[in-house]
Amino acid sequence: MPVGTVRGDHLWKRFRSQYARPLLRDHLQQFGTGRPRKGDWTWVLKDVNLHVQPGESIALVGLNGSGKSTLLKLLSRVMYPNAGSVNAVGRLGALIEVRAGIHPDLTGRENVFFYGTVLGLTRRQVAARFDDIIQFAELEDAVDRQVKFYSSGMQMRLGFGIAAFLEPDILLVDEVLAVGDVGFQQRCLERMRLVLQQGTTLVFVSHDMAAVEAMCARAVWLDRAVMVADGPVEDVLLAYRKGLKERADEYSKALRDPIRVAGVASSSPEGENPLAGGPVDLTLTLDADGDHEVQMCLGVSQGPAQPIFILNHDTVIPDGMSRITCRIASLPLPRGRYYLWAAAFGKGGVSRMGWQPVYGLDVEGQARTDAPRGIMLLSPVHVRAYWTEDADVADLDSEAARSSLASVYRDLGIPERVPGDD
Numbered sequence: 001m002p003v004g005t006v007r008g009d010h011l012w013k014r015f016r017s018q019y020a021r022p023l024l025r026d027h028l029q030q031f032g033t034g035r036p037r038k039g040d041w042t043w044v045l046k047d048v049n050l051h052v053q054p055g056e057s058i059a060l061v062g063l064n065g066s067g068k069s070t071l072l073k074l075l076s077r078v079m080y081p082n083a084g085s086v087n088a089v090g091r092l093g094a095l096i097e098v099r100a101g102i103h104p105d106l107t108g109r110e111n112v113f114f115y116g117t118v119l120g121l122t123r124r125q126v127a128a129r130f131d132d133i134i135q136f137a138e139l140e141d142a143v144d145r146q147v148k149f150y151s152s153g154m155q156m157r158l159g160f161g162i163a164a165f166l167e168p169d170i171l172l173v174d175e176v177l178a179v180g181d182v183g184f185q186q187r188c189l190e191r192m193r194l195v196l197q198q199g200t201t202l203v204f205v206s207h208d209m210a211a212v213e214a215m216c217a218r219a220v221w222l223d224r225a226v227m228v229a230d231g232p233v234e235d236v237l238l239a240y241r242k243g244l245k246e247r248a249d250e251y252s253k254a255l256r257d258p259i260r261v262a263g264v265a266s267s268s269p270e271g272e273n274p275l276a277g278g279p280v281d282l283t284l285t286l287d288a289d290g291d292h293e294v295q296m297c298l299g300v301s302q303g304p305a306q307p308i309f310i311l312n313h314d315t316v317i318p319d320g321m322s323r324i325t326c327r328i329a330s331l332p333l334p335r336g337r338y339y340l341w342a343a344a345f346g347k348g349g350v351s352r353m354g355w356q357p358v359y360g361l362d363v364e365g366q367a368r369t370d371a372p373r374g375i376m377l378l379s380p381v382h383v384r385a386y387w388t389e390d391a392d393v394a395d396l397d398s399e400a401a402r403s404s405l406a407s408v409y410r411d412l413g414i415p416e417r418v419p420g421d422d
Contacts, residue, residue, distance in 0.1 A: 003090040004054030011084035062222035090169025104148035137161040193374035210376040241303025264359035276365035334368035
């Protein structure tokens with residue numbers, strides 16, 4: 001296989017369940033028969049196949065406990081599968097945990113050279129990259145201090161700098177962006193973009209969907225130890241977000257709130273599905289036990305509980321069945337599938353209806369503008385914009401240009417103005 005290839009075939013991995021009491025008699029009861037009792041093992045990966053080509057960028061997504069980090073550890077050979085085979089061809093750089101590969105009793109300088117030696121680099125090769133690593137990690141004043149006296153953020157910056165700057169053929173990254181500040185997150189993304197341009201294979205684990213979309217062209221969704229989906233990152237994340245919404249539905253059904261959503265409907269001048277940038281009416285049918293003075297809260301998300309925007313309205317929900325409608329004059333969303341979430345809070349923020357998904361909303365019209373690789377889009381928003389070139393600006397005095405600019409103002413719904421107006 002060519003350098004940079006990652007391949008895992010029919011991977012199975014299990015861990016022994018933890019004992020409630022570390023007593024000798026428990027161990028004797030466990031091993032006296034010579035074999036584990038039924039239920040003493042937990043499978044964290046079940047028949048997982050992962051094939052990554054050289055230079056490919058792939059993300060592993062899923063809820064906590066789905067097997068993402070375990071799969072990454074199998075690929076880096078920190079642990080071995082119970083069944084199946086793993087092959088990773090070439091020099092491998094891994095940042096699986098904050099302290100992965102970092103020895104606490106060594107200084108930052110010593111750790112850089114130690115890690116480089118583990119990767120198979122000569123001391124001269126590591127020295128050539130040393131200044132870039134320390135500058136990236138912002139550790140110029142602490143490079144000769146023992147790592148055990150570093151903060152977790154300092155250790156993470158050092159670990160990522162070593163893993164990324166020693167130019168591995170395969171880079172494995174697990175939740176590195178969850179610890180650093182905003183500035184360091186962007187530097188990490190920029191560095192990963194550069195190593196991808198150099199042909200490095202990237203396997204990236206993160207709960208940050210914006211970072212996943214910014215860095216990876218392909219994604220794998222793991223759920224309860226099983227690979228659920230593998231394909232283009234947009235398609236897999238769409239399915240994953242839908243799965244998150246379904247999980248939230250299961251939770252909301254167990255709620256016993258005094259206000260409940262009995263039905264939701266949407267309407268717009270264009271039909272049932274609204275257009276990006278167009279108006280839409282969202283009508284909720286509510287069933288209440290008694291009268292409640294509340295703040296009604298609506299939000300729209302791509303599936304998770306974190307909304308793209310929030311709308312609040314103070315009202316009184318009467319006893320029994322009632323309806324409330326929210327009219328959005330200009331829906332700030334591009335084409336795609338979204339989910340309406342709702343909640344109601346009484347005085348002092350007391351919950352009368354828990355935050356829950358209540359409706360699926362399909363938006364038609366203009367597609368989302370994709371960002372260049374390495375730039376995170378935190379939320380998909382629809383922005384109406386008009387571009388002009390220098391040649392157009394130079395010719396603004398012409399009658400055609402004045403007419404065109406006046407048309408732009410009319411489209412934007414603002415009073416007509418043209419160059420020269422006060």
